[in-house]
Amino acid sequence: MEKVISWEQHNLISELAQGKDLAKQLRNHLVSPSSSRETHEYLVEKILSCYQKSLAMLNCDALAEDHRPAFSIGTSGSPKDEGDAYKKRKTMPRWTEQVQLNSEAGLEGLHEDGYSWRKYGQKEILGARFPRAYYRCTHRNAQGCLATKQVQRSDQDPTVVEIKYRGRHTCIQARSSAIRPDPIIKEEPPKATAIRQEQPKPSLDTLLSFKWGLNVKTENARQDDVFPLFTFSSPAVETENGERDYFADALMDDRYMDTFSSPATSGSNYFSLSLDHMANFCPPISVQTPESGLTEIVSAPTSVTNSPMGDAAFSAFSLGNDDFNLDCSFDGSEFLL
């Protein structure tokens, strides 16, 4: 138990420290005339991510056990699993994302999460206006990858799609994208990336690709952990003295943040970072687990053992910037097959 607490504290401190460093960076950029708005928004996004994780850690005591590293990998194909698929499914990690449909990309954009999915079913759901589509990893047969997802449009807002993920990717696709040492692969992007490139890209993408040289290290099981919905009051976009509040501004920019009003929490908004948005920041080839996203409205009895990312230590995002380098020890053996 002591180890669990220690582990949690470690992660929490790590996240908060990361948030602090990012905030420092943001401050530096705010006073720099050459710094762009996109950069600010990116930093805000990262800071929010850190705090979201931190809050999740504080709020999810029940999940504490699950955060412990468990270095048992490659269990998906064990003989024991064969005859017990249904029980296994029940224990799979599950989390939900709400994605605002891009009017241009439509439903296509939903599958640009760095993995290839194959539709295997669709059903009308009782009481729901829209059918639910079932997808599984393309490599299910070849590699025994049991990751699945369900996609269904929201009844309340047809432009919002709810994506329920189940299980983590165990396919080579997932691992190779995670541990690929050189993230600079632009000539032959993964399938999902190729599709993304057909869309009108926000300037942020370009900026991040060239300016930041983002490199997400594979040190974090936490990144894939599930996060409960969290709330906070909407900040003012403009300060009293008329200065533009970039932090708030970015928060209110629904290009990067899905906002849900909640009748139960009047005065607050639900903010949900969609996976697609994160993918903009983290190209699939350099992200350990695109499916993890940041917003998971979780229903997960889950364990980190099953987390898409595996169960290594915590992560730190290391940007190509001297000012920001949270480097943490990491035993990468888990990812080396």
Next chain:
DNA sequence: GTCATTTGACCCAA
């Protein structure tokens, strides 16, 4: 020919 999607049937949990 290969692979993805569709769709009705089946299985299982609640």
Next chain:
DNA sequence: TTGGGTCAAATGAC
């Protein structure tokens, strides 16, 4: 018994 999730044959696209 019912509804959700999955299977697998049929069909279509490339």
